[in-house]
Amino acid sequence: MKLKRLLSTSIQEIRNFNNIPSDSRIFSLIQPTGKIHLGNYLGAVKNWKTLSNLSHLENKCIFGVADLHAITIPKLATELKEYRYQAIASLLSSGLDDSQCILYFQSSVPEHTELNWYLTCITSMGQLNRMTQWKSKAKQGENSTITDDKVLESTKAGLLCYPILQIADVLIYKSTHVPVGDDQSQHLELCRDVAERFNSIYQTDYFPIPKTILTSNKKILSLKNPNKKMSKSDPNQNSCVYITDSPEAIKMKIKKATTDSIQGQIYFDPEERPGVSNLINIVAGIKDLSIDETVNEMSHLKDHKQLKDYVSEIIIEEFTPMRLKYNEFMNNKDYLTSIVNKGKEHAKEIAEKNIKEIRTKIGMD
Template structure:
């Protein structure tokens, strides 16, 4: 591995630590994960993926596929049960989003021959274990989760009783379903973004409670894998994350955006008034810092290395042209592959079914063992 691709603060790309959280480097080594690791991760079906989805999730899935060892198991799913915690009143649109999510996963380079790619909803064992684990889930822990408050537009737990009264149970309790997703496969490692870390802590709490109650070590205590790539922000409003639901779509970069559209979006990206020196300052230069973060994620370089690469730029036009070229080149293959796959419904169906069958072999055995431990056999 070329040392100039590593973060100077992280050292080796992925250390196998005894703690519950592992910080990954920009690249993985073949020996970074245990030979019998079970890796699980899912992404919500918001349709075609944006750059944040790609850099924050699916690209590391691709890395894991390329470095997979014979006894490792990789499960990558579309979390379509989680998706309905926010209402999806248009079934045709929701169906299309689910299909585009599968196509985006494959277009990102995930190899279905080395992993299982499937819909969460195609395996009822997820919902079955979810109910069982609800009875090991502390209400206080769920109440402290930030995600449901954010989606319900609640700033503080007690700031708006009417809003709280209208929160649906699924949105409030979906971290338990997330725990069931992970524990159903007896996953040992879960690559997630930093905003999902509290949910992994809850998963470990639930697993520990279950194991303690039944005097067993059935559930491994899964490790959180955190990549150094920071969250990608909106190009036009760097105060918030890049999101498909953003009403200003100029601020969102999609995997299947044309080179012309990428160029247009980067030209309109928010910067500031200091054009003779490009440097990272998240507080005072959020727009420029976001573009630097994008370069860092794509090139797998530290922020400091990127700053050194761009120090010669003395105006935003040249800097933005540089950013545009990097993004266009990185997304060229995923864009072409997505366009190909979305027009091959039979192939997508075959991948989904093959992934479901492989996953079902694992989860049907595991749920039977869990039920037996609990006295349901």
């Protein structure tokens, strides 16, 4: 009962960024899976930019590239290295300023993996088994269990255990707030549980219980199949708009986007009009408007063609300067290296201090 009561008070959802206290620590990472797309941008990176630009949160934000998580599915070394650079270039071109936040590669701070082991020792296999993401990434059914012999043999240990590394990522900086998407909410609940367990075992209040930062942006769906999330891994690349896409490519992809056969007024109805609603949601995210405000602004649009032309213009206007900056950054790898090296030093300064204190708490000093 005590644990449930503590968790209920800690799972506070922050919807207004200005309500985040100035003594907070904001933390989030993005996987290096190549150039970021519209869903990544609206679901995470645009919010990171907003948070780091708030005067009371300046230099309170730690953002970076989760390259250790990326190898749960092995990649060629040359491919992973390029993806890591692409991720940093994408973050910078999206407007993140390394003078206002820490930008770094997760693997460059070894304290992540040390804390990962300490937390692994207090996390149950049952909790890991109940996580849903390892099942989808291991191509297992929702009701699969790691105790099944076939599942056990085909599932890599890193895929099952990586939520503990995610927890270590958050807690090594004593983070107080984490912006997450729907697909990560279960992992943040586990993070709170493990932080509370550590504090209980070692009779301390060392780890703050991280709160969720929720934003008004909804999940951006596939342009070709608005019943699933926009994803780089979609075999139909017309379903996904990248920040590096040319204006011509953006127009073509939006033109081919799935809508419906309903003619006339444009309105938001995710059940009956998922394709149209997805396009409305994209505009709302880019322009920082509510759905009602966005629909009202679109009231002059009379058909699907006008809607798609309008959405294309909005995306092109947002992404064109980013595309140009991205190309500049990718042509200057030395600059990108200097950014992550600077971020590494700042991140390590925090992580080294905290890991020394953690060692003392558990008797490893």
